Amino acid sequence: MTLAQKTIAIATAQIGVEEMPRNSNSGPEVEIYLRSVGLGKGYAWCMAFIYWCTQNAAAQMNAKNPLKKTGGVLDQYHSRPLLVKKTPQPGDVFIMDFNNGTGHAGFVEKIAGNTIYTIEGNTNDSGGREGYKVARRKRDIKSIKGFLRL
Template sequence: MTLQSKALEIAQSQISVQEIPKNSNAGPAVEKYLKSVGLGKGYAWCMAFVYWSIKSASIELNVTNPLAKTAGVLDMYNKMKNKRVTNPQPGDFFVMDFGKGAGHTGFVEKLLPNGKLQTIEGNTNDEGSREGYEVARRSDRKISQMKGFIRF
């Protein structure tokens, strides 16, 4: 099993995990994700979720975690220049840039028709917020909305 497929499997196992209480950036699972990047509760956690999933896969497969240890989406994108790709595939993670340092990320699960992606994201919800309250599967992200993708 590859690191990408294992990380995606771990991310899938977290679907429906929610903040406790909602909209708090807290709760046992969320705090576990944040702790993996050295943060306590209360921070945006989409990148921490991706990092935790890949770190967990790395431990299970006994390989080195290739990611920089950061909860910053754009910080990760900048630190992973040598891992950037423009053609997404399942297991990559996407990077969105909303300006003024605000970003969002999650895993590409599947390529869909019409330039869309099926994704698994932390700190989102069914309405698509980048400040949501759960790990969710989304099917409405467009490749054209992405700053880029990281293949690790």
């Protein structure tokens, strides 16, 4: 099993985790994700979720986590240029850039044409970047800045 496959398995097991209370960026699991990157409750946590999943997978495989320990989506993207890819494959981390210093990220689970099927933290049923749960989404590849290959 590759690091990407193990990471996706861990992320899949987190589907359904929700903030408590909703829209608070807190709750037992959310605070564990945030602590994994050195943050306390109240911060946006999509990248912390990605880091936590990848860190757990790496630890279970006795491997090194290739990601930077950060809760910042664009910080992660800009600090790992050797991981950046333009076309996705399952297990990649997708990066969205909203051009105002904010972003959103999640895992690519599968690709179908111009659509990626994802597992994301801090999202909601409409696919927002400030949601309240870990969920599966689908996104147009054109909305993605780039992909990080684990």
